[in-house]
Amino acid sequence: MLGKLFAIGVGPGDPKLMTVKAIETIQTLDVIYTPQADVAKKSVALTIAEAYLPEEIRIEARHFPMVNDLKSKMQQWESISKEIQVELEEGFNVGFLTLGDPSTYSTFSYLLERMDSKFNVEVIPGVTSFAQIAAISQKPLVLDQEKLCILPATASQEEIHHCIELYENLVIMKVKRHLKKILPILKAFDLLGASYLISDASMLSQKIYKNLETFTGDEKLSYFSTIIVQKKREEASI
Numbered sequence: 001m002l003g004k005l006f007a008i009g010v011g012p013g014d015p016k017l018m019t020v021k022a023i024e025t026i027q028t029l030d031v032i033y034t035p036q037a038d039v040a041k042k043s044v045a046l047t048i049a050e051a052y053l054p055e056e057i058r059i060e061a062r063h064f065p066m067v068n069d070l071k072s073k074m075q076q077w078e079s080i081s082k083e084i085q086v087e088l089e090e091g092f093n094v095g096f097l098t099l100g101d102p103s104t105y106s107t108f109s110y111l112l113e114r115m116d117s118k119f120n121v122e123v124i125p126g127v128t129s130f131a132q133i134a135a136i137s138q139k140p141l142v143l144d145q146e147k148l149c150i151l152p153a154t155a156s157q158e159e160i161h162h163c164i165e166l167y168e169n170l171v172i173m174k175v176k177r178h179l180k181k182i183l184p185i186l187k188a189f190d191l192l193g194a195s196y197l198i199s200d201a202s203m204l205s206q207k208i209y210k211n212l213e214t215f216t217g218d219e220k221l222s223y224f225s226t227i228i229v230q231k232k233r234e235e236a237s238i
Helices: 020-026 044-052 070-089 108-112 129-137 157-166 179-188
Strands: 004-009 031-036 058-063 094-098 120-124 148-152 169-173 195-199 207-209 225-230
Touching: 004 020, 004 070, 020 044, 020 120, 031 044, 031 070, 044 094, 058 070, 070 094, 070 108, 094 108, 108 120, 129 169, 129 195, 129 225, 148 157, 157 169, 157 179
Parallel strands: 004 094, 004 120, 031 058, 031 094, 148 169
Antiparallel strands: 169 225, 195 207, 195 225
């Protein structure tokens, strides 16, 4: 009998934000695959889920290179998807942990599109970082007829500019290396004071920056840093 693959969103950082379904599913697994951006560091997703792992579960950490070389990334996606399919062929129930939500800028999506259709796959959603950031700020992401744009910080200046023109609210994810591109755009629209940044949302290392007017672009930030831009809100209550 074939095993089943579960993509499990572990949320933004606080283990208590994991869903009941995610925790219950982990208890039923034979093996967990967990992404590792840095081979020298423990997987963030694994650290979040660790308290809920049964003692007998097998853990397989796999390196996903955070590089611009698409060929290297595709080779790794192919290799890991094949490895997981061998596990499923052997009847093991396999979990793949993802930070935040498996369907939102997640590595799992690249594995899923490479899975043979004969395998049963279930995606268990998780709390996104921007949902948690909005909760911390105690301000809604969107209201009534407002629109929301979610984009990666790797987007071009033109794309960010375009989104600011069309949307009342923006989520710009993983801004660590892109502040010098983003800040001048926000300044041009007079939105530095209407923007806030949170790093490592809900983690012990969480840091909050209430507005960006004093930012220079040289700030040392965590990789997990997100900017929220809200044209129509007063300053966040964080």
